[in-house]
Amino acid sequence: MKYIQSLLLFLSLTIVSYGQVNLGFTSKEIGVTTTFDLEFSLNNQQEVRALQIDFSWNPEGFDYLNEVTASDRLGASHSITISKLSTQSNQYRMVVFSADNTPIEVGEGPIVSLRMQSSNAQGNYPISITNVVLSDNDSQNISALEINEGVVTVLAPAFREFSSELNFGGVYKGTYVEQELVFENYGTAVLTVTLIDDATDLFQVDSSVFPLQIDPNSSYRLKVGFQGNASGTFEEKLQFSVDDPLIDAPITITFKSQVYSDNIATLVPVEMESNSSALMYFNINTEEAITSLQFDVYIPEEFTVVTSSIQLLNSTTDHLVSSSFNTDTRNLRILSYSATNSSYAIQEGSLL
Secondary structure, three states, X not given: OHHHHHHHHHHHHHHHXXXXXXXXXXXXXXXXXXXXXXXXXXXEOOOEOEEEEEEEOOOOOEEEEEEEEEOOOOOOOEEEEEEEOOOXXXXXXXXXXXXXXXXXXXXXXXXXEEEEEEXXXXXXEEOEEEEEEEEOOOOOEOOOEEEEOOEEEEEOOOEOOOOOEEEEEEEEOOOEEXXXXXXXXXXXXXXXXXXXXXXXXXXXXXXHHOOEEEOOOEEEEEEEEEEOOOOEEEEEEEEEEEOOOOOOOOEEEEEEEEEEOOEEEEEOXXXXXXXXXXXXXXXXXXXXXXOOEEEEEEOOOOOOOOHHHOOOOOOOOOEEEEEEEEOOOOEEEEEEEEOOOOOOOXXXXXXX
């Protein structure tokens, strides 16, 4: 019975010592434009005589500085070579070996660290590992592998830029309208939005919310209101800055709106007897100055229009009046305009 127990214990120990080998790069979070060490770890329950891997990553995230350091898990006779496989790609090959066949002892943790330099482009940059070859003390290939490719995260906010103009369009006088500015952070660190200049008066912005602190992959909706109290065209600006490392200059957004009011045009009804003539007047009542006009009037077949009688009244400007009558549709079109874009002399009363 004791013999069987010893045999089982031996078999158990044999399985453990030749278990799966785990290898790969350790994931890392790092700031922008920062030098850091990227560690390659090996967790092996059997001795490893040599290893070779190919690895690559998106070079927009970080660069290899051609510096490599061995950990104390490697002996004095171990050599490390890292070479770029192609000038057109960002793929490297790393080989770890010993000239006198000294193995990498059983253990876990980093065996090599590579000196890297992060860029100012935030994001997650996975490291791809391919063509893995490991050999044991008998120069046999080790096939029981688990590969941890690792990810380097460059920490920085990223502001999603929006249009430099927020146009409310036409707003009816006396009404209140509201829109939103969406401040979005699609980066990997908190975004800070700082107010520089709030030159708004008619456009209503709650400036007390600044500075904004927006988490990664989050947004903040800033309400912008406008009260159209008077007719006219209005424009105001808001300026702010963000700590996105790719955006240096302040950001200015322009708010625009055009307020319009009641502008009434009327053809005054007229009564007339058969076979007689009468004048029909075109009246206006506007809150804004008018520079030109055009309208169509349907003329029933029972009536005839004398186009030569159409003339401008109560105006001392350079406005011209023209008309045309379509006999098929019975539509009379009247057009009046100023070559100098002048306004009519009146805003209320009979114009034509």
